[in-house]
Amino acid sequence: MAAPAQGDDSDDGMGEFMESFKTRKYKNAFNEGNWEEEFDKVPMFMKTAPEEIDPLNHPDLACIQSIIHDDDRTPEEKARTYKDEGNDYFKEKNYKKAVVSYTEGLKKNCVDLELNAILYTNRAAAHFHLGNIRSAFNDATAAKKLKPDHIKAILRGAQCCIELHHYLEALQWCDEGLRLLPTDKNLQELRAKADKQKREAERDARKAKVKAKKEQNEKIALLAAIKERGIKLLKPKASQHKGSDSEDDDGGSSRALADLELDGISSQKATGARVYMDEQGVLHWPVLFLYPEHKQTDFISAFCENSSFIDHLAVMFGEELPPWDTERKYRPQNLQLFFEDHEKGNLYQVDLEKPLLGVLQNQRCTVKAGTPSFIVLVSGSPFCKQFQSGKKVQRLKF
Structure with a gap:
């Protein structure tokens, strides 16, 4: 590759900028008249610190002070800081970092039960958005244990139960919340959703049971037809020594025998074909x-x-x-x-x-x-x- 010609503009105009920089004065630069004043604003060169440190006017100094005096802060103050940090991450939809911040807040073991309940509830929300439904439910449970009337924890717990298909438990969470706030629309809507999905799940279970019974009867009829014709099935080795003496059993045993013997006619999984x-x-x-x-x-x-x-x-x-x-x-x-x-x-x-x-x-x-x-x-x-x-x-x- 050939070297760029002298004065080439391939550095995105940096050479031109540096040339103009030589003739242009830097704004707010130190000079003989203000250098002492400017140096006094830098924490490293300050002769005396301000009596009240405002994070807006002195952000660097406030940061250094928080690091130096962190051990002097109470567990509640530290936990609250992590809670605020987690909330900021949550607003940015950075749920993984939010979980980390809320966890650090809980590790401070502060005695403020309400603050801990909020940390658990907020972490439950972050877990929920990450799809960690079981972890979210555990956090909602912990929050409700610390503060039984914490509506947000109850709502989150009910949502988790629905996602986990535990509809009866979801109804119980909603009913518990509605006893505290009977007119809460979120709880009412969530309860209606849980009740609807519970009834749908029960209906599907009944259909599946009827279908399974029908298929079982068809299997037994099929096996009987094969036996009537005198056709011999070679059973899989794993089942040849199981239940071989149970042909005269009744009820469940005969059904189990049918399933066992039908192993010999249900093996075409690759093609989906069977007798x-x-x-x-x-x-x-x-x-x-x-x-x-x-x-x-x-x-x-x-x-x-x-x-x-x-x-x-x-x-x-x-x-x-x-x-x-x-x-x-x-x-x-x-x-x-x-x-x-x-x-x-x-x-x-x-x-x-x-x-x-x-x-x-x-x-x-x-x-x-x-x-x-x-x-x-x-x-x-x-x-x-x-x-x-x-x-x-x-x-x-x-």
Whole structure:
């Protein structure tokens, strides 16, 4: 980078200013006639201090004096100073510094209960604006304990209760304040708000309870339908040894058992799909097709139990084949379908013309993680022969 030319104006006019400064006298400068008077205004050079130090006329001196004589001030005076400082920060919306100032004021442990109550209430307000609702509530409680008739503390406590969804407690705070000031509009409005939100919360709780009961009944009906069909669910390992002997229990135990066994059909969290029963009592299952040769999968979110496998394979491998089938060999007529015995690892070949229900009812078939899964291979391919080698393969009989 080239050096700036001599006299360059790149310093924002500072050179020009310095040149003019040489010929212009500084206003209020010391001179031979007033230097002693001016020096006497500087705290460091004062010969005698004024009898009364006015912060407006002598701000520097007042500051130094407050530092020197701070230990001479009472705890109440110190606490009040911090309160005023906190109020200034609060007006500037600097709530974090306001909290610090009010806290320092409380640390002075003054005996003025009203001052301490104000410090707690003000700190509660700062915490409230920062979103520290629990801390704000604790401070409002402390303020009310020191001064039970402190309306601002009561208002703040009620506001905190509403934010914390403690509506009954908010009503109690409002009622306590209204006993002191029955016509206070802020308390009346706050009480009306708390009462409205309390009733809304109770209504929502009732709706949630009805919905939960309905869902529970649907789960029990679904589980009963699965059991009636003789379909076996492979429970998660964590639940296989829990409650296995409680099928004959009544009431809560049967509901708990239903939840436990339904763990086996509620595991499709990633897709959101799970088995369901339609209005005609027909089950629809999420089904997973695995293509180990290409490490690919297909997922059918709602496979009707009365539909055959060829119905879906004909759509998936119709005129347009998947891009990973570069050899174009995954034609419906070339495919073989298997499920694996989760206990012994044996493969069972499925007739593509058969419905899903018939396969799921086979005694060797189990549904794992709520999703029946099937292996798809190309008949007679080298990979198919290699995949089956070392495994017992049986053709499923119906």
